[in-house]
Protein backbone atom coordinates (compact mmCIF):
# COMPACT_ATOMS: atom_id res chain seq x y z
CA UNK A 1 0.00 0.00 0.00
CA UNK A 2 1.08 3.55 -0.63
CA UNK A 3 2.51 5.23 2.46
CA UNK A 4 0.59 8.34 3.46
CA UNK A 5 1.62 11.06 5.87
CA UNK A 6 -0.58 12.89 8.36
CA UNK A 7 1.19 15.69 10.26
CA UNK A 8 -0.28 16.21 13.71
CA UNK A 9 -0.98 19.90 14.21
CA UNK A 10 -0.62 19.44 17.96
CA UNK A 11 3.04 20.36 17.46
CA UNK A 12 2.29 23.37 15.24
CA UNK A 13 2.14 26.95 16.51
CA UNK A 14 -1.54 27.51 17.43
CA UNK A 15 -1.02 31.25 17.10
CA UNK A 16 -0.39 30.85 13.38
CA UNK A 17 -2.01 27.53 12.71
CA UNK A 18 -3.05 28.09 9.11
CA UNK A 19 0.37 29.49 8.21
CA UNK A 20 2.06 26.45 9.74
CA UNK A 21 -0.32 24.13 7.90
CA UNK A 22 0.47 25.91 4.63
CA UNK A 23 4.16 25.02 5.04
CA UNK A 24 3.42 21.28 4.81
CA UNK A 25 0.06 20.68 3.19
CA UNK A 26 1.25 20.28 -0.40
CA UNK A 27 3.55 17.46 0.69
CA UNK A 28 1.23 15.40 2.89
CA UNK A 29 -1.94 13.36 2.53
CA UNK A 30 -4.03 14.34 5.56
CA UNK A 31 -3.94 16.74 8.48
CA UNK A 32 -4.17 15.00 11.85
CA UNK A 33 -6.13 17.01 14.40
CA UNK A 34 -5.98 16.04 18.07
CA UNK A 35 -9.07 16.90 20.08
CA UNK A 36 -8.57 16.47 23.85
CA UNK A 37 -11.05 17.17 26.61
CA UNK A 38 -9.02 17.02 29.84
CA UNK A 39 -11.07 13.99 30.96
CA UNK A 40 -10.35 11.14 28.60
CA UNK A 41 -6.76 12.37 28.51
CA UNK A 42 -5.01 14.70 30.98
CA UNK A 43 -4.69 17.54 28.49
CA UNK A 44 -6.94 20.02 26.71
CA UNK A 45 -6.70 21.26 23.15
CA UNK A 46 -9.66 22.60 21.21
CA UNK A 47 -13.08 21.68 19.85
CA UNK A 48 -15.12 21.96 16.69
CA UNK A 49 -15.06 25.81 16.41
CA UNK A 50 -11.28 25.71 15.98
CA UNK A 51 -11.42 22.78 13.54
CA UNK A 52 -13.84 24.89 11.49
CA UNK A 53 -11.17 27.61 11.18
CA UNK A 54 -8.58 25.24 9.75
CA UNK A 55 -7.92 26.04 6.13
CA UNK A 56 -6.56 23.17 4.11
CA UNK A 57 -7.05 21.39 0.81
CA UNK A 58 -6.17 18.12 2.48
CA UNK A 59 -8.65 15.84 4.28
CA UNK A 60 -8.98 16.47 8.01
CA UNK A 61 -8.29 13.37 10.11
CA UNK A 62 -9.83 14.23 13.46
CA UNK A 63 -8.66 12.14 16.44
CA UNK A 64 -11.19 12.45 19.25
CA UNK A 65 -9.60 11.87 22.65
CA UNK A 66 -12.79 12.74 24.48
CA UNK A 67 -15.43 11.18 26.68
CA UNK A 68 -18.90 10.89 25.13
CA UNK A 69 -17.75 11.30 21.51
CA UNK A 70 -21.29 10.59 20.33
CA UNK A 71 -22.45 13.97 21.58
CA UNK A 72 -19.99 15.79 19.36
CA UNK A 73 -20.14 13.91 16.05
CA UNK A 74 -22.48 16.45 14.47
CA UNK A 75 -20.32 19.39 15.54
CA UNK A 76 -17.21 17.86 13.98
CA UNK A 77 -19.11 16.80 10.87
CA UNK A 78 -20.25 20.41 10.39
CA UNK A 79 -16.73 21.65 11.13
CA UNK A 80 -15.41 19.76 8.11
CA UNK A 81 -13.97 16.48 9.44
CA UNK A 82 -13.31 13.93 6.69
CA UNK A 83 -12.24 11.12 9.00
CA UNK A 84 -13.46 10.86 12.58
CA UNK A 85 -11.66 8.48 14.93
CA UNK A 86 -12.95 7.87 18.42
CA UNK A 87 -11.44 5.71 21.15
CA UNK A 88 -12.68 2.20 21.83
CA UNK A 89 -12.15 2.92 25.53
CA UNK A 90 -14.48 5.93 25.46
CA UNK A 91 -17.68 4.27 24.28
CA UNK A 92 -20.04 1.51 25.33
CA UNK A 93 -21.26 0.56 21.89
CA UNK A 94 -18.75 1.32 19.14
CA UNK A 95 -21.07 0.04 16.41
CA UNK A 96 -23.62 2.79 17.06
CA UNK A 97 -20.92 5.41 16.69
CA UNK A 98 -19.42 3.85 13.55
CA UNK A 99 -22.84 3.97 11.90
CA UNK A 100 -23.50 7.49 13.07
CA UNK A 101 -20.23 8.72 11.56
CA UNK A 102 -20.74 6.88 8.27
CA UNK A 103 -24.31 8.17 7.92
CA UNK A 104 -22.84 11.65 7.82
CA UNK A 105 -20.64 10.75 4.86
CA UNK A 106 -17.48 10.68 6.97
CA UNK A 107 -14.93 7.89 7.25
CA UNK A 108 -15.20 6.06 10.56
CA UNK A 109 -12.08 5.29 12.53
CA UNK A 110 -11.44 3.66 15.86
CA UNK A 111 -8.37 4.01 18.04
CA UNK A 112 -6.90 1.92 20.83
CA UNK A 113 -4.63 3.08 23.64
CA UNK A 114 -1.35 1.23 24.25
CA UNK A 115 -2.88 -0.77 27.12
CA UNK A 116 -5.86 -2.02 25.11
CA UNK A 117 -5.62 -5.34 23.30
CA UNK A 118 -5.94 -4.97 19.57
CA UNK A 119 -8.21 -8.04 19.39
CA UNK A 120 -11.11 -5.92 20.68
CA UNK A 121 -11.25 -4.40 17.19
CA UNK A 122 -11.81 -7.70 15.42
CA UNK A 123 -15.60 -7.66 15.31
CA UNK A 124 -15.60 -4.12 13.87
CA UNK A 125 -12.93 -4.44 11.20
CA UNK A 126 -15.31 -4.99 8.30
CA UNK A 127 -17.23 -1.82 9.23
CA UNK A 128 -14.32 0.50 9.93
CA UNK A 129 -12.64 2.67 7.30
CA UNK A 130 -9.64 3.43 9.47
CA UNK A 131 -7.86 2.15 12.57
CA UNK A 132 -5.56 4.34 14.61
CA UNK A 133 -3.00 2.45 16.68
CA UNK A 134 -1.62 4.57 19.51
CA UNK A 135 2.12 4.08 19.96
CA UNK A 136 2.24 6.48 22.93
CA UNK A 137 -0.18 7.13 25.79
CA UNK A 138 -2.57 9.67 24.24
CA UNK A 139 -2.43 13.22 25.59
CA UNK A 140 0.86 14.77 24.59
CA UNK A 141 3.22 15.16 21.66
CA UNK A 142 6.92 14.44 21.82
CA UNK A 143 6.81 11.09 23.66
CA UNK A 144 8.84 7.98 22.81
CA UNK A 145 7.47 5.30 20.52
CA UNK A 146 6.22 2.14 22.28
CA UNK A 147 7.29 -0.93 20.26
CA UNK A 148 4.25 -2.88 21.49
CA UNK A 149 2.34 -1.06 18.72
CA UNK A 150 4.18 -3.10 16.09
CA UNK A 151 2.54 -6.42 16.96
CA UNK A 152 -0.85 -4.72 16.91
CA UNK A 153 -0.18 -3.36 13.43
CA UNK A 154 0.97 -6.79 12.20
CA UNK A 155 -2.12 -8.45 13.60
CA UNK A 156 -4.40 -5.85 11.98
CA UNK A 157 -2.71 -6.08 8.61
CA UNK A 158 -3.09 -9.88 8.57
CA UNK A 159 -6.76 -9.62 9.41
CA UNK A 160 -7.52 -6.69 7.10
CA UNK A 161 -5.23 -6.45 4.05
CA UNK A 162 -6.95 -3.36 2.64
CA UNK A 163 -7.74 -1.39 5.78
CA UNK A 164 -6.23 2.03 6.40
CA UNK A 165 -3.97 1.44 9.39
CA UNK A 166 -2.58 4.61 10.95
CA UNK A 167 -0.04 4.76 13.75
CA UNK A 168 0.22 7.75 16.07
CA UNK A 169 2.94 8.75 18.53
CA UNK A 170 6.72 8.90 18.54
CA UNK A 171 7.04 8.56 14.77
CA UNK A 172 10.39 9.52 13.28
CA UNK A 173 12.49 8.13 10.46
CA UNK A 174 13.49 4.98 12.41
CA UNK A 175 10.14 4.15 13.99
CA UNK A 176 8.34 4.91 10.70
CA UNK A 177 10.42 2.20 9.05
CA UNK A 178 9.37 -0.34 11.69
CA UNK A 179 5.71 0.63 11.35
CA UNK A 180 5.80 0.36 7.57
CA UNK A 181 7.40 -3.09 7.80
CA UNK A 182 4.69 -4.12 10.25
CA UNK A 183 2.00 -3.04 7.78
CA UNK A 184 0.93 0.50 8.64
CA UNK A 185 0.12 2.68 5.62
CA UNK A 186 -0.54 5.99 7.38
CA UNK A 187 2.04 7.66 9.60
CA UNK A 188 0.96 10.41 11.99
CA UNK A 189 3.84 12.60 13.12
CA UNK A 190 3.73 15.80 15.13
CA UNK A 191 6.99 16.93 16.65
CA UNK A 192 9.15 15.13 14.08
CA UNK A 193 7.63 17.28 11.31
CA UNK A 194 6.76 20.59 12.96
CA UNK A 195 9.89 20.89 15.09
CA UNK A 196 12.19 19.91 12.22
CA UNK A 197 14.56 22.49 10.74
CA UNK A 198 13.52 21.27 7.31
CA UNK A 199 9.92 20.07 7.44
CA UNK A 200 9.81 18.80 3.88
CA UNK A 201 12.92 16.74 4.40
CA UNK A 202 11.37 15.26 7.54
CA UNK A 203 8.22 14.33 5.60
CA UNK A 204 10.23 12.69 2.82
CA UNK A 205 12.30 10.72 5.32
CA UNK A 206 9.07 9.21 6.68
CA UNK A 207 7.96 8.05 3.25
CA UNK A 208 11.38 6.38 2.88
Ligand code: DX5
Nearest residue numbers: 008138139141142170190191
Ligand atom coordinates in the same frame (compact mmCIF):
# COMPACT_ATOMS: atom_id res chain seq x y z
C1 DX5 B 1 -0.96 12.21 21.18
C2 DX5 B 1 -1.52 12.60 19.84
C3 DX5 B 1 -0.57 12.57 18.72
C4 DX5 B 1 0.60 13.53 18.86
C5 DX5 B 1 1.80 12.83 18.29
O1 DX5 B 1 -1.99 12.05 22.06
O2 DX5 B 1 -2.60 11.76 19.50
O3 DX5 B 1 -1.22 12.79 17.47
O4 DX5 B 1 0.43 14.74 18.22
O5 DX5 B 1 2.91 13.61 18.55
P1 DX5 B 1 4.38 13.10 18.26
O6 DX5 B 1 4.45 12.75 16.80
O7 DX5 B 1 5.22 14.27 18.64
O8 DX5 B 1 4.60 11.89 19.13
Ligand code: ZN
Nearest residue numbers: 008034063168
Ligand atom coordinates in the same frame (compact mmCIF):
# COMPACT_ATOMS: atom_id res chain seq x y z
ZN1 ZN C 1 -3.44 11.89 17.45
